[in-house]
Amino acid sequence: MELDERKQKILQAVIRNYLETGEPVGSRTISKYTDLNLSSATIRNEMSDLEEMGYIVQPYTSAGRIPSDKGYRFYVDTMLEEKEREIEELKGLLGEKDEKMDTMLKRVARVLATNTNYAAMVTAPRYRGNKLKFIQLSQVEAGQLLAVIVVEGNVIKNTILNVDESLDAETVLKLNILLNTHLNGLCIDEINLAMIAELKRQAGIHSGIVGEVIDAVAEAIRSDEDLKIYTSGRNNMLKYPELTDNREKASELIDIFEEEHTLGKLVEETLSDDNNTGIQVYIGSETPVQSMKDCSVVTATYELGDGMRGTIGIIGPKRMDYDKVIGTLKTLMGQLDSIYNKK
Amino acid sequence: MELDERKQKILQAVIRNYLETGEPVGSRTISKYTDLNLSSATIRNEMSDLEEMGYIVQPYTSAGRIPSDKGYRFYVDTMLEEKEREIEELKGLLGEKDEKMDTMLKRVARVLATNTNYAAMVTAPRYRGNKLKFIQLSQVEAGQLLAVIVVEGNVIKNTILNVDESLDAETVLKLNILLNTHLNGLCIDEINLAMIAELKRQAGIHSGIVGEVIDAVAEAIRSDEDLKIYTSGRNNMLKYPELTDNREKASELIDIFEEEHTLGKLVEETLSDDNNTGIQVYIGSETPVQSMKDCSVVTATYELGDGMRGTIGIIGPKRMDYDKVIGTLKTLMGQLDSIYNKK
DNA sequence: TGTTAGCACTCGAAGCACGAGAGTGCTAAT
């Protein structure tokens, strides 16, 4: 059977209507809703076909129809109307490139959540493959060495190292020069064992410290551990009865946001897909996280400068307003881009 | 009417039972439950008295009784059995004094939440009145100056300053020495205008930078803005039907955790009370946050060194296991104390 | 005087029947 234009129109009408109301939609509604001027009986026949083809389902005999995952997928793939939305609140965020990254991201999450009425998550950019910009060792007190590591994009990482020996100012200065001259401008892949050995050799009796610093640098750049995720609006999930009609479901859903590594899975998936246009939609069972099978997730990758990539995600019910969400994300991407890349 | 020993025993039995079951408790239950060897009829009379005195209430005519806020209050004030609990998982946390503070606190929150089955929050210590330990300026690139500020307790704060001028290494070194010699060991109150003026004078043409650094220091120490709160287990709230029997209630409750300044109110309250023993219990309407009037909140203040104080809070239903929660908090306080203060 | 047994009464929870309404699928007419 073929999905001709009329069937498509009906499918679209069913989905649109269901997105709005959340109720199964019947043939009579469609008959009035569309400009097809068909009677409900005709629509019924068509809907029967659509059901057979798997685009819509009946929750129970003689109820209206609701879209299946396949239906949503078709809708998202072919029927979206790009309505570029203006996110007014977001305008106020621009301009402060070197503002603390985390306040910025936190705010982005909040704006997204309140704007869409879904839950939002934003991951801090992962600086895998990114360049080291600056290292600074300072002796804070005897036996305690503070290592500050700055990575391209002004991401800053502090670590306190405990050292046995007490160092004089000059030694610290020497170490700083040593480290900076050799390591600055390199990305993690370029710091190999040979180089570490050479550094240690030059550091002489302080090779131990160099080792520790290198570890700290590796740690700073290693992204997994540092995967910070900001979320907002998880209570929005409670607004959608189909997601939280019983306690366990609700609890499970709220719980997802507690465990960072669960959300991390979403991120992995998104980032690993290199050739995406930037926006990705997971509908129902398509999501990599099993416990979100009743949700849809829309993710977008943002880029700040060389290879610094983070993810923004919106999590909501399957009947989310894909148009709006995708539009919102797109404008947001644009804004971030113009703040961090063009300028 | 007097609250004689028998009445107390009955009150206690009612509360204990209600804490366990969450169901209104009837006279017959008490009659069997206690070692008083009284018939249900007698208990009924006593319960009638207790109700008249305001310690218990009937949710509706001819149902069992549940404790009122006053009842809980009496219970908490006079009837708690200190069962010092061991929090096994917590043992693993010790020893790492200079570990990153925030991972530590996050973990504390999680352990508390899973251990008690309530929601937990932990605020990072506010270092009001705390001493500056170390300042380090470094030129990261032309026009960008990185200021690292370390406060007692190894709380580290980074700021990037944009400066017009490009400085040579020697100047930066001089500024560092200048700042450190004058400011180290001081707390925010001790850095007055006269001192700032003197510093600026000595900095000569770089007085502008000094000004910015001082601002950054002030910002670093100013606690309100930096009030970080770690939460965990908010989905636990969904486990208690009386808190989340309808959507709005649930949503409102989950929402509380989203807004840091709401939780902040609890903290304010706790910290401002100087002469407390360290643990404070707010029952129902006693809490400073209106939207938590169906909850109880148990907060504790922890101290790390000189005046660095933070708050730990457990939020749950009024029928929370006060014994357990208070016990848990107490042992936890002890552990924190031994890690950070004794050592 | 304090305690207890007995009993009528109250009220919510759970179960059941029933009708209304929305929607379908099929058939026959257009």
Place this chain on the structure above:
DNA sequence: ATTAGCACTCTCGTGCTTCGAGTGCTAACA
């Protein structure tokens, strides 16, 4: 190919009844 008509199905809300837990009161008892 479309549509009107109709019987059928299923959910949802409503009202009714029953059940049981629990109370309050009274009268008897130690």
